[in-house]
Amino acid sequence: MMERLDQRRLEKLIASFGELRLLVLGDVMLDEYLWGDVDRVSPEAPVPVVHVQHESVALGGAGNVVRNIVAMGAECVVCAVVGSDRAGDRVIDLLKDLGVDPSGVVRVGDRPTTRKTRVQARSQQMLRFDRETDDPISPSASRQLLRAVDEALPGIQGVILEDYGKGLLPVRVLRAAMRRFQQAGVPVAVDPKISVTAYRGADLFKPNLREVATLTGARIRSEHELYRAVARLRRRLGSGDIVVTRGSDGMTIFEGDATPVDVPIARSEVFDVQGAGDTTIAALTLTRLAGGTLLESAVVANTAAGVVVGKVGTATANPEEIVALLPAAVAAARASRRQS
16 A cells, blocks of 8 residues: 655654754764855966855764754764864864764874865865775774763664765774664664675665665666665665665665655755765654654655755755755655556
């Protein structure tokens, strides 16, 4: 039977986000922006000259997941590793500005904080500089991180693992963390990048199409090939539902043995897709923890992603913005299901 989508119920689920407390474990980054304008080409080389007008910084990576959780009204605890450098200091300050306790962030002296510096002109990203390492964190940092996880777990309703492949979550750390979450009976949502089996036992996986292909070694050019790849992924992951994000095509949800369901997005103006995946995992997880079904969670997550792609730079979606776009998202999901 087709699951009924009730907009008022979705609004109630979103309103209850404020009752939730989540733990985010993952690669926290510092997003730096140089904002300006272009009106000429350099005489030194065939490149545009950007006249920088102002600069800004924001939490990126797992930090952007934290930002979105807080923006959506929930409480958040973060466990991560940053360097003992100025960028690390800035990360700590930004967490404090959000009202998030930074005590779970481990500082290490021999590791740089991941920084991504973007040059933006006329709402377009012109260039990006990355300063980072993807070396696995040291055994000492691993022990400190896991102690931080132990201290953060009491009172947590759910966990988001945000793996950007920057060395914070090597297999040994992932398995140790997963044991702790399973012993505590806390549901885990995963945004995976390079590993699979270490996540066994998680409740929700949210890869995008490219990540499904990378994680399974499959070429995905059709719906049938996607279904086969996800079946292969599920065999390696064990239990847990899978949500595959598909950019402008929305997402496809794979819930247990049920038939996969496509959940389209409502068409909206797109300025910047940066950080949309972080918004999606935050909204998916919060809606499920609030009592929503996987379909309801997907509709809310699509809506939240629709909010942030309409903004420039690393952005967030708040409950009012999500609710404002819900009618179009619900209508798109209903139309798709009638056609299927």
